Amino acid sequence: MKFINTYSKALIIALVVALLHFGIWEIINRALPLIDAPPIVNGFAYSGYQIDQSPQEQKYPSTSEILKDLELMKEYTNRIRIYGALENPETTALAARLGLKVTAGAWLGPNAEDNKRELDALLARAAVYPNIERIIVGNEAILRADVNVEDMISYLEEARRTSPVPVSTAEPWHVWLRYPQLVKHVDFITVHLLPYHEGLPAEKAVDYALERYHELMDKYPRKKIVIGEVGWPSKGPTLDASVASNVNQARFVREFLAKTAHENYDYYLMEAIDQPWKVKIEGWAGPYWGMFDAERHEKYSLHGAVPRDLRWVSKALWGSLLAFLPIFIIAVRFRSWGTGAQISLAVLLQACITVLVVTWNLPGDYYYSLRDMIILVALIMALLMTSAVLMSYAIEFSEVMFKGYWVRAYKPATPVPTDKEAFVSIHLACYNEPPEMVIATIESLVQLEYTNFEVLVIDNNTKDESKWKPVEAYMAGLPDNFKFYHLPQWPGFKAGALNFALQETDPRAEVIGVVDADYVVTRDWLSVLIPHFSDQGVAVVQAPQAHREFENNFFRRMSNWEFEGFFRIGMHHRHERNALIQHGTMTLVRRKSLVDLGGWSEWCICEDTELGLRLLEGGYELRYIDRVFGRGLTPANFEALKSQRFRWAFGAMQILKHHMPKLMGKSTLSFGQRYHFLTGWLGWLGDALQLIFTLSSIGWTLAMLTFPKSFSLPVSIMLTPVLCFLVVKGALGPILYRKTMKCKWADIFGASLAGLGLSHAIARGIMMGLIQKRGVFKTTNKGKAAKGSIFRILSPIREEVLLLLALITAAGTMLYARGFNNLDAQLWVTMLTLQSLPYWSTLACQIIAQMPDSKPATAAQ
DSSP states (O other): HHHHHHHHHHHHHHHHHHHHHHHHHHTTTTOBBBOOOSSSSSSOOOOOTTTTTTTGBBBBOOHHHHHHHHHHHHHTTTEEEEOOOOSSSSSSHHHHHOOOOOEEEEOOOHHHHHHHHHHHHHHHHHHHOOEEEEEEESSSTTTTTTTOOHHHHHHHHHHHHOOOSOOEEEEEEHHHOHHHHHTTTTTTEEEEGGGGGGGGOHHHHHHHHHHHHHHHHHSSTSSSEEEEEEEOOOOOOOOOOBBBOOHHHHHHHHHHHHTTTTTOOEEEEEEOOOGGGGGHHOTGGGGGGGGGOTTTSSSSSSSBBBSTTTTTHHHHHHHHHHHHHHHHHHHHHHHGOOOHHHHHHHHHHHHHHHHHHHHHHHHHSSSSOHHHHHHHHHHHHHHHHHHHHHHHHHHHHHHIIIISEEEEEEBBOOOOGGGGGOOEEEEEEEEEHHHHHHHHHHHHHHOOOOOSEEEEEEEESOHHHHHHHHHHHHHTTTTTTEEEESSSSSHHHHHHHHHHHHHOOOTTEEEEEEEEETTOOOOOOHHGGGGGGGGGEEEEEEEEBBSOOTOOHHHHHHHHHHHIIIIIIIHHHHHHOOOOOOSSSSEEHHHHHHTTTTTTTTTOOOOHHHHHHHHHHOEEEEEEEESOOOOOOOSHHHHHHHHHHHHHHHHHHHHHHHHHHHHSSSOOHHHHHHHHHHHHHHHHHHHHHHHHHHHHHHHHHHHHHHHHHTOOOOOOHHHHHHHHHHHHHHHHHHHHHHHHOOOOOOHHHHHHHHHTTTTHHHHHHHHHHHOOOOOOOOOOSOOOOOOHHHHHHHHHHHHHHHHHHHHHHHHHHHHHHHOOOOOHHHHHHHHHHHHHHHHHHHHHHHHHTSOOOOOOOOOOO
């Protein structure tokens, strides 16, 4: 019965999420009622190129393709307008066969010889084909400055001398108003009315276009006016209040047809069929003016309600179907975590899959070039990685928030009698450390409530005698079980020093303890943890790292609470599946296990974590006891904190590369252990991904500003992964902090600020760790923070400051170039602003790190 209930519940969750997902799609894309229009169009502007054809590449439509297009338009109109005389010359003859009247054009450009050939061909055709009712010499040639007014008048007069039909040229309304002399040399005025380019909202665009039409009528009452182009694009950049969309295109066309149906308007709808090739000369909106798409499917009807997205049902179905089985599996797999965990995982998974489905469908919504497809593939890969990061966050969040208990929860053990104590060798490696700090650590070890132990202090590569001589002198007065070694030149960084200590360890030692040089340990550290080694399968007993002397300095509070989150949240999450991250202080290691596996790895700058993974691969158990047994010092300043996090990120990638065969292939590792060591660093990989996004966004902004017609993509889908990552990273952390730790909201904010401010250092560490094989171990400065000038203060964060300035400049320039009311510019600047948050955080952290300590509260009298 329990089995049936588990699967029934999982099935219900999957079904409910699928139905809600589909319902949200339906609400968002609910068809909008618009005014109906008569199913008759006075005329279409027509270019016959198919989806993969372009005059720029000299790929032209066949006769049969043009004929099919004309038959398609014949259902709506009996008139067409064409633009060139030399390209697709059979169009006129095919139109005559179907009884279509043609307004024929000659395309004029900056080359006079080409213009003459166009004009001669146009006039010759007009003399032969009676279905040509008028000709248009040039299309916006004056607007483009390809032809000046004087030359245009010459072309017009040449055409009027021989043309059997009326002659005109086509320009926007304002060109006709600016050059009244042009009107004297045409038989009729051909005006383009395209309010989209003028930033009008779609609901006011038709009235605006007709006002411009009547303005021309009032200005030139004796001239017939033909509207050569009138329309609205279905896609394109937002220009002030002009929003290109399927609904707005249908709204404009229907309203225009309805308002002109019973009056004597002579117009050509812009245009019959989408022309993807126009993106290179007209920009993003150029391909999307057609009533039919490039595959000759109707984009909107002239009656009935209009959906926002014609393909929303397909996208919604695919999103629901692709997510259904994974959600069902998740609901079964995490049934013990509770309904809240199952639902939170299901919702985020559905969101990730929906974004991927929408992205995958972009080529069906837009006409993508090869370059665009390459960018799309890169975007999909980035989305997949971002989705993996988000799901790893979601799993941790769901387990901590909703599971309610830890299966593997160990407590301090009862101390054993002195004669049964295992011998412990404590190793303390130091390099160039303040002697008073090291001595404080040694003093705490002297006070241990344990009998069978030794302490080996290894100072390696410290050249300044004032740093290590006082430690040596202090230890000379301690019992014989306290030994000091100074190694003037020793390889292997900290791992090398610990391996030296391993060689000098008392043969009786069963357990190796490691503490950092700044840690003051509690008296019961060994007495209540060493008994755990009575279980022969245990190789490591780990206590959390913690800090002291941070309470009266906000930066140190930030560092402490940012650090503490891992030990209160992440370590428990991993410990549940025996996938602990071993860290090299407050750790106890079974000596035999350590020696059997070859000691500490000197090739890795995170030798502690690497050893923990090797022990897991060896089939050992690593235990975590969540009680503080020692406190160290926080990094002295933000530069030191950055250096520490860079080292961890770099070392993580060293470990990942070295152990990938066993993580992915044959080994004793369980699924849970593989999962944690493959996904546990995804958050840091996400930081690296965000850096790539940031650099790409800056580069893309520069490209859009420099080549606006060639570089322009829908920005909302590019905004999604950045927004999701920052929201999840920024929101889930504080929620978990509030649940698991007793700290104030100010400390939660500080921890979040520090975590965000470290993003760039982590990203650099990840990238360098993936590229380089060897790293350099740098100790973390835990002394007093140095003061200095503004340039010295900013020097440790110069990369972040430069990127911040680049993002600010990119955002400001984009708004200035595209207009402050441009929705696309606003969306893009929103994305740049989100991407700047880590760099603002870095700057804030560096400034806060310079602040002096606050005075401790005075005790009440």
